[in-house]
Amino acid sequence: MSPVETGLAFIEGLALIFSPCILPVLPLVLSASADGGRQRPFGIIIGFVLSFSLFAFAARKIVGAFGIDLDVLKNVSLLLLFLFGLVLVFPRLSDKFSQWTQGLAAFGARVSASGRDGLVSGIMIGALIGLVWTPCSGPILATVLVQVIRQQSDFAGYLIILSFAIGAGVPMLIIAVAGREIMTSLGFFSRHAEALRRGFGAVIIAAVVFIFSGVDVQTLLAGRSGTSEPRGEITQLENGLNNPYPAPDFVGIDSWLNSPPLTMQGLKGKVVLVDFWTYSCINCVRTLPYLTGWDKKYRDQGLVIVGVHAPEFEFEKKADNVSAAIAHHGIRYPVALDNSLSTWANFNNRYWPAHYLIDRAGKVVYTHFGEGEYDVTENNIRYLLGLKGKVETVEREPAGAGVQTPETYLGYARAGAGFQGQNQLVRDQQSAYRFPESLPDDHWALSGAWNIQSEKIISGEKDAALRLHFTARKVFLVLGTATGKPMQVTISLNGSVVSTLSIDRHTLYELLDQKAAASGLLEIKAGAAGLEAYAFTFG
Numbered sequence: 001m002s003p004v005e006t007g008l009a010f011i012e013g014l015a016l017i018f019s020p021c022i023l024p025v026l027p028l029v030l031s032a033s034a035d036g037g038r039q040r041p042f043g044i045i046i047g048f049v050l051s052f053s054l055f056a057f058a059a060r061k062i063v064g065a066f067g068i069d070l071d072v073l074k075n076v077s078l079l080l081l082f083l084f085g086l087v088l089v090f091p092r093l094s095d096k097f098s099q100w101t102q103g104l105a106a107f108g109a110r111v112s113a114s115g116r117d118g119l120v121s122g123i124m125i126g127a128l129i130g131l132v133w134t135p136c137s138g139p140i141l142a143t144v145l146v147q148v149i150r151q152q153s154d155f156a157g158y159l160i161i162l163s164f165a166i167g168a169g170v171p172m173l174i175i176a177v178a179g180r181e182i183m184t185s186l187g188f189f190s191r192h193a194e195a196l197r198r199g200f201g202a203v204i205i206a207a208v209v210f211i212f213s214g215v216d217v218q219t220l221l222a223g224r225s226g227t228s229e230p231r232g233e234i235t236q237l238e239n240g241l242n243n244p245y246p247a248p249d250f251v252g253i254d255s256w257l258n259s260p261p262l263t264m265q266g267l268k269g270k271v272v273l274v275d276f277w278t279y280s281c282i283n284c285v286r287t288l289p290y291l292t293g294w295d296k297k298y299r300d301q302g303l304v305i306v307g308v309h310a311p312e313f314e315f316e317k318k319a320d321n322v323s324a325a326i327a328h329h330g331i332r333y334p335v336a337l338d339n340s341l342s343t344w345a346n347f348n349n350r351y352w353p354a355h356y357l358i359d360r361a362g363k364v365v366y367t368h369f370g371e372g373e374y375d376v377t378e379n380n381i382r383y384l385l386g387l388k389g390k391v392e393t394v395e396r397e398p399a400g401a402g403v404q405t406p407e408t409y410l411g412y413a414r415a416g417a418g419f420q421g422q423n424q425l426v427r428d429q430q431s432a433y434r435f436p437e438s439l440p441d442d443h444w445a446l447s448g449a450w451n452i453q454s455e456k457i458i459s460g461e462k463d464a465a466l467r468l469h470f471t472a473r474k475v476f477l478v479l480g481t482a483t484g485k486p487m488q489v490t491i492s493l494n495g496s497v498v499s500t501l502s503i504d505r506h507t508l509y510e511l512l513d514q515k516a517a518a519s520g521l522l523e524i525k526a527g528a529a530g531l532e533a534y535a536f537t538f539g
Contacts, residue, residue: 010163010166010167039122040122041122041173041177042122042173043120043122043123043124043125043126044122044123044125044126045126045169045172045173046122046123046126047122047123047125047126047127048126048127048165048168048169048172049126049162049165049166049168049169050123050126050127051126051127082205086205089198089202089205234379234383234388234389234390236383237365237366237380237383237384238366238376238379238380239368239373239376240365240366240380241364241365241366241367244359244363244364244365245363245364246264246362246363246364247264247272247274247356247358247362247363247364248264248343248346248347249263249264249265249343249346250262250263250264250306250308250336250338250343250346251342251343251346252338252340252341252342252343253336253337253338253342253343254317254319254337254338254339254340255319255336255337256334256335256336256337257319257322257323257326257334257335257336257337258326258331258332258333258334258335259333259334259335262304262306262334262336264358264362265362267304267358268360268361268362269302269360270302270303270304270360271298271302271303271304271357271358271359271360271381271384271385272303272304272305272306272357272358273291273294273303273304273305273306273355273356273357273358273377273381274306274308274347274355274356274358275287275291275305275306275307275353275354275355276308276310276344276347276349276351276352276353276354276355276356277307277308277309277310277352277353278309278310278311278312278316278352279309279316279321279322279325279507279508280312280313280316280478280506280507280508280534281312281353281508281537282476282508282537282539283352283353283370283371283537284352284353285329286371286539287353287355287371287374288329288331290374290377290378291305291307291331291333292329292330292331292332292333294378294381295332295333296332298381298382298385299333301385301387302360302385303381303385304333304334305333305334306333306334306335306336307331307333307334307335307336308335308336308338308343308344309322309336309337309338310338310341310343310344310349310352311338311339312352313455313456313478313506313534314455315480315506316506317337317339319337321505321506321507322335322337324505324507325507350369351369351370353369353370353371354367354368354369354370355367355368355369355377357377357380357381357384359384360384365380365384366380375391378391403471404470404471404472404473404517404538405441405442405468405470405471405472405536405538406442406538407535407536407537407538408442408444408468408535408536408537409455409534409535410444410452410456410457410466410533410534410535410536411452411453411454411455411456411457411534412425412452412453412454413454413455414455414535418442418443418444419443419444419445419446420436420439420443420444420445421433421435421436421445421446422434422435422436425452426452427452427453428451428452428453428454429451430449430450430451430460431449431450431451431452432448432449433445433446433447433448433449434447435447435465435467439467439468439469439521440469441469441471441519442469442470442471443468443469444466444467444468444469444536445466446464446465446466446467447464447465447466447467448460448461448463448464448465448526449461449464449529450464455534456532456534457532457533458482458530458531458532459528459529459530459531460529461526461529462526462527462528462529463525463526464525464526464529464531465523465524465525465526466524466525466533467521467522467523467524468521468522468536469519469520469521469522470519470520470522470536470538471517471518471519472514472517472538472539473513473515473516473517473518473539474510474512474513474514474538474539475510475511475512475522475536475538476508476510476511476537476538476539477508477509477511477524477533477534477535477536477537478506478507478508478509478533478534478535478537479501479503479506479507479509479531479532479533479534480503480505480506480507480532480534481503481504481530481532482530482531482532483530486502486503486504487502487503487527487528487530487531488500488501488502488503488527489501489503489524489525489526489527489531490524490525490527491511491512491522491523491524492522492523492525493512493520493521493522493523494520494521495521495523498512499511503531506532508537511524
């Protein structure tokens, strides 16, 4: 884990102070800080950071183990926050809640002599706030927990969560301490404590209603600013960087395909789009039609697209494999093989795919990570090229929506808690496995002889099988053969054979397209020993 990733998680935690999801928490922090000793605010934040970190880390395991719907978790947390608001608004509920919390406070006082100063009771209150707030912040937290290259151990994941929680706690501590000083120094607050308590409750209820409505503040602001710009004209970059910076150079490149070696200095005067991708990543593959289309449309206008191929698996480092993928997808623009991930690190990149748009002066002025925003990216390309008129880019195939099974790695280095079976996984040696009687949602299992390695699993015999209980419209799996010879695999859904695939190279294969998202039990049966399977992705 790099210090940069930990620092970014901390900064993203700080940014939560501007999120609507923080609104229900601040009144709780302020009202709880007003009672007890001067240590109470510090106890609240300590409890918040610890419980949020532990619960968020545990939730990662629990959700995977039981297939819990994240939307249900979020709604439960909003319901609890709404009930907190009602407790503050209605005196009768407040009295009952106070009777219950008195027992907790008494327990805290017995645990530590400092309880009378509010530290221990504050920790307990902060812990409750952290537990309630964690699912509510799920969409924001998800951006922090996205899997990054060269890590994904549980320890690394916990450090990111902890850094994020501390970042979220710092501004809340400042508000709690400052708010307490204001409330204790002004007699007005003590004389109107009842009204303030009800006011805090009303704020909580209003914030919960706002969050539950699903209104996107950024979308509203974007829509408001967009109305002032005449349709069809581009007057500035959309979502451009506030502080453009000199583009990092290409370093440590093993070889260049479709081009002689390039440098940022040599590209000055051109508009450059750098695309970090890897050919077995479905999210990257879905962006390629847009990239090849922009290359064809704007190359003669001064656009240079550079694909930096940053491999996730060992087989993606082979130039022949990348060349075959380039030919398959019709890529004509330069592709740099960044097998050591040196250019990836030079850009401080963390995602596949990732787009960095560079102006003619050699500065990065716009970035986008993941799929989507193709219209924004193309219009920014046109703006930098000096072309008039906006375009309306239509997404060819949306990336999956709603609840679906998360990306699932099979090698033990990143497999997580998704494996389910009557036998435990045995690392780096062939072992016999049996399917369990039932398979929970989003879990996988094995039957027959398999060798479980760091980044892949390898079948040890014909008819060795892999099952997955999934929810999605499409299912993809990175496959290859250890021998390099073609192999037939049989694909079954809910016990019925749906297709037979010929695995002739290491790449991403589409196993299933149900036309609509649904749950099912998928089985892949090897036609011989030597089938290599790496990771499932979905759409």
